[in-house]
Amino acid sequence: NAGVTQTPKFRILKIGQSMTLQCTQDMNHNYMYWYRQDPGMGLKLIYYSVGAGITDKGEVPNGYNVSRSTTEDFPLRLELAAPSQTSVYFCASSYPTGRGSYEQYFGPGTRLTVT
Amino acid sequence: AQSVTQLDSQVPVFEEAPVELRCNYSSSVSVYLFWYVQYPNQGLQLLLKYLSGSTLVKGINGFEAEFNKSQTSFHLRKPSVHISDTAEYFCAVTYYGGSQGNLIFGKGTKLSVKP
Numbered sequence: 001n002a003g004v005t006q007t008p009k010f011r012i013l014k015i016g017q018s019m020t021l022q023c024t025q026d027m028n029h030n031y032m033y034w035y036r037q038d039p040g041m042g043l044k045l046i047y048y049s050v051g052a053g054i055t056d057k058g059e060v061p062n063g064y065n066v067s068r069s070t071t072e073d074f075p076l077r078l079e080l081a082a083p084s085q086t087s088v089y090f091c092a093s094s095y096p097t098g099r100g101s102y103e104q105y106f107g108p109g110t111r112l113t114v115t
Numbered sequence: 116a117q118s119v120t121q122l123d124s125q126v127p128v129f130e131e132a133p134v135e136l137r138c139n140y141s142s143s144v145s146v147y148l149f150w151y152v153q154y155p156n157q158g159l160q161l162l163l164k165y166l167s168g169s170t171l172v173k174g175i176n177g178f179e180a181e182f183n184k185s186q187t188s189f190h191l192r193k194p195s196v197h198i199s200d201t202a203e204y205f206c207a208v209t210y211y212g213g214s215q216g217n218l219i220f221g222k223g224t225k226l227s228v229k230p
Contacts, residue, residue: 004158043218048217090159104161106151108157
C-alpha cells in the first residue's frame with residue numbers, strides 16, 4: 001500500500017493564479033480531510049469528506065473548494081491564490097474503529113508559496 | 116469551543132535524559148486522544164492513542180502517555196531520548212460522537228535533543 005499520496009510536493013504560485021492539490025489514498029477509507037499547517041499554529045481543518053459525493057467545511061474553508069467523486073481521490077482547489085494561502089497542506093484519510101474513533105493517516109504534504 | 120493546549124512550544128533536552136511533553140484539552144465529555152510526530156519535511160505519523168481502558172498508553176519508539184480525566188491532560192513521556200527523537204509533536208483530540216472524527220490539534224511542541 002502506498003497509503004496517502006499528495007502531488008505536487010512543492011509549488012510556487014503568483015497572486016490570482018489557481019491550482020489543484022491532488023490527494024489519493026489506496027486504503028479504501030471513507031473519510032478524508034484537508035489541513036493546512038502554519039508555523040506555530042498546528043493544523044487547521046479546511047474541508048473533509050465522509051464518502052464519495054459528500055463534503056463539508058472545516059474551520060478555515062474560505063478560498064478553497066473540494067470535490068469527492070471517488071473513494072480514492074480528494075482534490076483541493078485554490079481559486080485566486082492569495083499570499084495568506086502560503087502554507088503546507090496535508091491530506092489525511094481515516095476509518096472508524098470499533099469504538100467509534102477515527103485514526104487518521106497523513107500524506108507527506110504539499111508546500112505552497114504564493115507571491 | 117473545544118481546544119487543545121500544548122504548554123511548551125519548544126523543549127530542549129540532552130540525549131539520554133527523560134522528557135515530558137504536556138498536553139491539556141478542554142472538555143467535559145468523553146474523548147479520544149492522540150499524539151502525532153512530525154519529522155522535518157515529512158507528514159504526521161501516529162505515535163500513540165487513547166481510546167478507553169488503561170490510562171497508561173504505550174506507543175512506538177519507547178514513548179508513552181497517561182490519560183488523566185480529572186486534570187484533562189494527556190502528557191507524553193519518554194524515559195531516555197535519542198537524537199533521532201528530534202521532531203515536532205502534536206497532541207490531538209476528537210470527541211466521542213463528534214463530527215466524523217475531526218481532530219482538533221494543539222499548536223505543537225518542538226523537541227530538540229542535543230548530544
